[in-house]
Amino acid sequence: MKHLQRGTFYGQTNETILLDGITLTDTVYTHSKVDWHYHENAYFTFILEGNVIEGNKKEVYNCNPGSLLFHNWQEPHYNIKPDGFTRGFHLEIEKHWFDTIALSDDNLQGSINIAKPEIKFLMYKVFRAAKIEGSAVDFSTQTLLIEILSKLSAHRDSLLYKNPKWVQIIDEILHDQIGDTISLDYLSKIAGIHPVHLSRDFSKYFHCTLSEYMRKLKVEKALSLLSLQKQSLTEIAYECGFSDQSHFTRCFKEVNGLNPSAHLKLLLMK
Known part of the structure; x- marks a missing residue:
């Protein structure tokens, strides 16, 4: 089985930033199929554009723009890329980095498909910082990564303690019906x-109010649609359930830190 070293991914690398224990890689996927392989370090894959199918021993993930996966070190998996342009942003973590900050990766084993919007927004921040700051991005990445891993670890802990059934039902409905009017x-x-x-217990499990969570999901969907570059901002606003483009722009910036046009400009940077 192929063993990939630090900063190595199948495809054409647009940019690699080497930090202390962390590697950021912006890669265009060029292989229609990549057989079983593993990486020497744990890493996140964040799909920026296009689609890819990724499978491991337990699950198969159909990834589109905005999909975020975590693989622990030496976790075997394979990739299939459908026709079209696909680009991924990778954040790779060396083993000694966890030891340096006294953070355990014990409950981050295997492969994880991350659906939590607040974790994805943090990864968008890492991507933006890499594009804006370049090789000076070390401090931003370190602090954001610690926050990402802390939230991911807390989420895994909550799964172990079995949230009430209604929590999963509500989350699935809100994800499936983004843009619809939901009462x-x-x-x-x-x-x-x-x-x-x-209404009273929602924030206990989602760490925000129901209306705030719905706004986050709308912005998350908008981020995915922006990467396709096929619709106007007005069309995206209405598809995501915003009343008008002005409301969309205001919420987008509030949640994601940039307005839609500025985010799209960064996305186009290679």
């Missing part, structure tokens, strides 16, 4: 809990 009464009926109970 508290509608959610409570499907989840089988009282509206007051849902």
Whole structure:
């Protein structure tokens, strides 16, 4: 089985930034299929553009723009790239980095498909910092990575302790119906809990209010649509459920730190 060293990924590398224990790689995928292989270090794959299918011993992930995967070191997997342009941003972590900051990776074993929007927004920040700061990005990356891993570890812990069933039901509905008009009464009926109970306990499991979480999911979808470069900002705004482009721009900047046009400009930087 092929063993890939630090900073090595299948495809054409646009940029590699080597930091202390961390490597950032911007790669265009050029292989239609990559057989089973593993990397010497743990790493995140963040799909910026296009699509890729990634499989491991337990699961197969159909990744589109905005998909975020974590692989622990030496975790075997394979890739299939459908026709079209696909680009990924990788954040690779050497083993000694975890020891340096006294952070354990014990509950981050195997491969993880990360759906939490707040973790994805942090990865967008890492990508933006890399494009803006270049090789001076070390401090930004270190602090953002610690926050990413802390949130990911907390999420894995919550799964171990079995959240109530309604939490997963609500999360699936909100992800599946982004852009639709969804009421508290509608959610409570499907989840089988009282509206007051849902409203009161939502932040306990999602760490924000229901309306804030819905805005995050809308912005996350908008980020994915922006990468396709096929729709106007107005069209994206309406597809994601915003009342108008002005509302879309305001929420997008509030959640993601940049307005849509500025984000698209950074995305086009190679």
